[in-house]
Amino acid sequence: MRLARHLPVTTLAAAIAISSHAQAQTEITVATVNNNDMVIMQSLTEAFEEAHPDITLDWVVLEENVLRQRMTTDIATGGGQFDVMTIGTYEVPIWAERGWLSPLDNLPEDYNEDDLLASVRDGLSLDGTLHALPFYAESSMMYYRQDLFDKAGIEMSEQPTWEEVREWAGELHGSEEGLAGICLRGKPGWGENMAFVSTLVNTYGGRWFDEEWNPELNSEAWVNAIQFYVDLLNDYGPPGASSNGFNENLALFARGNCAMWVDATSAAGKLYDGNESDVADSLGFAPAPIAETPKGSHWLWSWALAIPASSEKQEAALEFITWATSEDYIELVGETEGWTSVPPGTRESTYANEQYTEAAPFADFVLKAIQETDPNDSTLEPNPYVGVQTVNIPEFQSIGTQVGQTIAAALTGDTTVEQALDNAQRATERTMQRAGYIER
Amino acid sequence: MTTLSSKTAAPRSVSGWRSPQAKRAFLTILGWSVALVIFFPIFWMILTGFKTESAAIADPTLIFSPTLESYQEVQERSGYARFALNSVAVAFGSTFLALLIAIPSAYAMAFLPTKRTKGTLLWMLSTKMLPSVGVLVPIYLIFRDVGLLDTRTGLIIVYTLMNLPIVVWMLYTFFKDMPKDILEAGRMDGASTLQEVMFLLLPLTLPGIASTGLLSVILSWNEAFWSLNLTTSNAAPLTAYIASFSSPEGLFWAKLSAASTMAIAPILILGWMTQKQMVRGLTFGAVK
């Protein structure tokens, strides 16, 4: 047992060493996702520490799902392991309502709060008070191969409809070896296929719940939307569509295997980067296609930095999150990493900056897409929830994943669309009854 | 004791095979093809670590210009050494503890069995069936209250307990394989239990103990639920390192391959170095 007795002593010694050090310096633990923009943030640690000599940063960088689970456990049990957390528009309102996040009503003057895009800001606020600061934000849009469209003599519309997309996909599918007419998400998950499917259902005039929280998953709008989705991908999609998520489709499109792809605007910077993408020269952009209504046809998501109420280093944490979401930070990234790499979608000033709009020809599309979304009014008929591609209630993660699975089954032909949606409806009713939204 | 020296046994008869050379050549080809097929995915992963991200998703090919780009980027982003050190400390610490606790226990079960021995064994194993997902919150709460979150000690405790049933079980089976007469002989010579264990049992079953230990090291090294959920940064092992490179938005296969190669390299090398001892076998020691 020597080892066991020995170890606590060393940890204790280490703890003492750290705490004696802490009189001069505050070390804050920052939990973040391993996406590109955050990796850049981490690489700029020195710039921050130079400007704030009394604060040092300790990074915990994890993949999204692991991070989400890790942070939720910690914040809900008051573990107090993190001083800054990277969370999304889905978590912020839920966590803020439970008093787990420090309200950010004391932002410094020079932070220029009014510069934040209104829709993003709203998404991160509870009762008008920000509870997290946006690091980057994205909507969805359509990418297409200009060269293929030109060759086939197809003209992209200013606002394409899904019917048009189906026609074009049919024309282009297989016109080159291994070319799929269209790539869309198929991998089950509330943040994977359901993000896309929700927007498709929205534009077909459907909604997740009626105003009394009754699920409407087997309504006509859902059936139409899912039938369209299944037919489209089966006729003109890539092989293995039901296990493709964002990354898999990005890889396919970057290799030139898709003629069209509807997905996150944050892919634009990567597709435009010749080192990662073979289609950088022939990349075209268009708004996300619509069907019955333009409402909710593209999503809104942002990654934001928040301070857990359980953190004992509130001030230092605030220093950091205001730095990482400031205009100066965006400027710094533009200068050190290149302007296509700046975190997009958060500030009007970014889009007023000519250096950015010149380097990133997709900037206007992205700005317009983000400004047009309204998480409070995203469906044709009114609904009781906040969110475009999500329903911001704690139960949505499991509901979304379950429904995602049944839709994937319809996609592979294991069940019919009607059966799949009936199953989804029943499962969702069960969850909602249990959570007490609706009576049994 | 019929196992006395297989080396001095009569020369092998060659009946059934045309010639020993042909048999050897056939076995060489077969053995190597099987080994290469099994190893291929790992080989491919190592190869991918030396590609650029766009080459990593291109059509499979063996011809590409290797680059250390991914390794550089991975190293710049997170210090490998810190994670590796935690992995080593936690994997070996927990294995050492588990063996220390398990050897007496397995000894008792193998050589002094009672009516309850089998029941105890099975009960021990059944503790392994508690799904981690179901007990995350209780354990997290306990760890928070006793201050074990994000400490190596905490992880060592969890892994020791996690592997203990399997370690006891494997040792038990290896001990049971021991020729009993050797121990008997030792006892006749007046050896105490401790002496019996230290000077007879342990040396004789060393290969078995080694493979049990290695298994425990590997299981701890690769364990990715508790290590991710109970550590933050001070005690984070290589699984956390991997989790910082897997599945981000964007292309990641080359970087993940580079990081994975670095994460499995120590354990792969360890396995490579110890496999001879591990499979040398039990009788080899017995006849010495």
Place this chain on the structure above:
Amino acid sequence: MTKTRASGRTVGGLRTLALQAPAVTLLLLWMIVPLGMTLWFSFQRYNLLMPGMTGFAGLENYEYLLTDPALWAAMGNTLLLVGWVLAITVVGGTLLAVLFQQEFAGRGIARVLAISPFFVMPTVSALVWKNMMMHPSNGVLAWLAESIGLPAVDWFSSLPLTSIVIIVAWQWLPFALLILLTAMQSLDEDQVEAARMDGAGPIAIFFFITLPHLKRAISVVIMIEMIFLLTIFAEIFVTTSGGPGLATTNLAYLIYIRALLDFDVGTASAGGVIAIILANIVAIFLVRMVAKNLED
């Protein structure tokens, strides 16, 4: 053996107790504390995301899980997954152990290569198989199939459970090989030699000498693998997310969706309790079979 025991039964019993005490006590604590808490929580309304919602829930959590239409599918998948992987690894592992026991050039290195997959973390091997091996357009398998003129198999859509079985079996085959190879070392060469002199062919030797000798090692492999295979999670999470439909949802994944995605601790705990009970039911059958082999 039995003689010494008969003469010193009480002493032996005491000694046994003293020697087993540390392991048994620790495991008892490890088992009882979390299990006690799990049991307690399983009867509570306790959701981490709903701090206001507390109180005694009775059997509500159990009812919710046990009436889940997905439960039976998940149990079926769990058994299929465990059964197939066990079959593949035990049969394959035995054959490989016999092969790698033979003398051939570079045997040591070949063994190391064959054992290696066991050293790879489950998430990594799942990602490697999904994106580099089984990917329908840029995977190695698709490329192989196309180069011999066959259509590429769309693994995770058309053969989802088979794909998972392949990945998991690839990880555990080396484990079986390692254990069985170790056991093979104690095979009595003289006995084999004698059999050969009597005119037994290699197949007869395998079935009448090698296999019986490996019986106990095979039991160990089955027991240990079963424990891990019952709770396979990472491979499913990374590749198919339990879909399409419920095709690859096993119990561990079902509990994850129902419980951990929502942070419903009450239901997660009930799921844990149910999983232990089910695992023990499965175990009893296997253990009966296996324990007999451990007797001799």
